[in-house]
Amino acid sequence: MSAELIFTIFYLLISFGIVYPPEEFISAGFTIGNWFGKLLGSEDENFIRFHIKKSMLNLVVYSCLPIIYVALLYLLGFVDEISSLFIGPSISWQIFATFSIVAPLLALLEIHRWSNNNFQNHPIVRNLTKCCNNNTTWEVVAADVENEYRRLEIVTVKTNPMTKAVVTENWIIKVTLLNMFLAHQSDATVKLLEVNTFDLSHINANITQFCNIEVQSARVGSFIIRINALDFRNLKDKLSRRMQLVLPNSFSKSITEQFMEVFRETVNENPRYSTNMELDQCLGCLQARPGIKIQKQCPDEGIHPMEQKCTDCFCRPMWCLDCLTKWFVSRQDKDEQNRWLSKKCTCPMCRATFCVLDVCLLEQPQE
Numbered sequence: 001m002s003a004e005l006i007f008t009i010f011y012l013l014i015s016f017g018i019v020y021p022p023e024e025f026i027s028a029g030f031t032i033g034n035w036f037g038k039l040l041g042s043e044d045e046n047f048i049r050f051h052i053k054k055s056m057l058n059l060v061v062y063s064c065l066p067i068i069y070v071a072l073l074y075l076l077g078f079v080d081e082i083s084s085l086f087i088g089p090s091i092s093w094q095i096f097a098t099f100s101i102v103a104p105l106l107a108l109l110e111i112h113r114w115s116n117n118n119f120q121n122h123p124i125v126r127n128l129t130k131c132c133n134n135n136t137t138w139e140v141v142a143a144d145v146e147n148e149y150r151r152l153e154i155v156t157v158k159t160n161p162m163t164k165a166v167v168t169e170n171w172i173i174k175v176t177l178l179n180m181f182l183a184h185q186s187d188a189t190v191k192l193l194e195v196n197t198f199d200l201s202h203i204n205a206n207i208t209q210f211c212n213i214e215v216q217s218a219r220v221g222s223f224i225i226r227i228n229a230l231d232f233r234n235l236k237d238k239l240s241r242r243m244q245l246v247l248p249n250s251f252s253k254s255i256t257e258q259f260m261e262v263f264r265e266t267v268n269e270n271p272r273y274s275t276n277m278e279l280d281q282c283l284g285c286l287q288a289r290p291g292i293k294i295q296k297q298c299p300d301e302g303i304h305p306m307e308q309k310c311t312d313c314f315c316r317p318m319w320c321l322d323c324l325t326k327w328f329v330s331r332q333d334k335d336e337q338n339r340w341l342s343k344k345c346t347c348p349m350c351r352a353t354f355c356v357l358d359v360c361l362l363e364q365p366q367e
Contacts, residue, residue: 004078011072015065019177021161032061047149048142048180052124055178056111063107066100123179130220131184145171145182155238157231165225167238172215174225183217185240190215195229255337260325262341266356267321271297273360277316283348284323291362292324293317294347298357308344313352317362324348324359 017025018032025031033040036057043050114122120129120138128138128145148154148168155167166173172188174181193212209229216222227235273293282288294313319327328345336343344355 004073007072007076007078008069011069015069018065019062019162026161032057044150045146047146048124048128049146051175051180052119052122055122055124055180056114058177059107059111060104063103066096067104070097070100127179127181127220131182145173153238155234157227157235159225159227163226165227165235167235170240172225172239174215174223181215181220181223183215183220183223187219188215188217190239193224256329259329259337259340260322263325263328263356264321266341267292267359267361270357270360271295272363273317274363275317276364279317282320282323283318284327285320288320288322290317291320293360293362294352294354294358295360296354296358297360298355308353310344310354310358311352313347313350313354313358315347315349315352318349321359321361328356 017030021031033054036054040050040053040057119125125138128141131141132138145168148171149166151168153169157165159165162177164175166175170185172183172185172190191214193214196210196212198208198210211227211229211232213225213227213235214222215225273295275293279290282290294315296310296312298310300309327348329340331345332340332343341356344353346353
């Protein structure tokens, strides 16, 4: 394998990582946003202007990748190869060489066009202008979006290295490399179009689902947001309008959700614990009333000598069933999911050991 070919493959990998940065590039700071951080400013303080400048930087950097490749070939001493690019017999290489020179020039012309007349021709500004009311400018809309983005109650979902979705109190936003799509929630209709299920993904070895959500607006048209199903609930809860489910009941349950159902069913078959104590809110969620008591019920016979036995828990009822189930799951080994139901856990307060047979639902004593 020639040195030129090795360098070309290496440069292609680096270029792909710049355009579509993997987690390793992001953690190492090898991204355009990190390189030009001082020029871009703070995204939290100036969300719209940050992405206007970043989109122009993205366009410049991407257009310069071919000419940088040619320049590096020259610096590394591949002079003959560069000559063959421009005057060689191959038409495809001549087209590439010409494109490497023309692309940065076209990018600069496009940026000049975007910058004219207070960025009126920029794709982001054009979308902001569509959201303007009478006698207002895009800067008024931008200020409103930036003001809401500074709040803590926003939901941000990184859909992939090139796209992210943001939901504020009043805005639904999709940010891409060169553009931004947004719609006011009062003017938007949100639909769950489809759910794609994958048995294996780059995220984990379990079943992974991705949702395609369509945002329709009379002013700005429609755009699609694709997110992981794990982020669906957070995004849905932030919407002020109810989401239309084109495909209802299309979500498959994760291993954890399936186990939690079996755990609850098993607890329902356990003996009840009678109490007339006055109970406060659940310590886990602070919403529901405590509904269970850990009371040793399982026998000690047949337990392996090396296995830890269940012990008595003397805590008063302080947890609802959902919170205790989540606590039980969080203490289990993810590599032994098929044995979770036979495993043990410790009380969140006194650390007494218990199993699923020791979890008793509360009931009022009969008079």
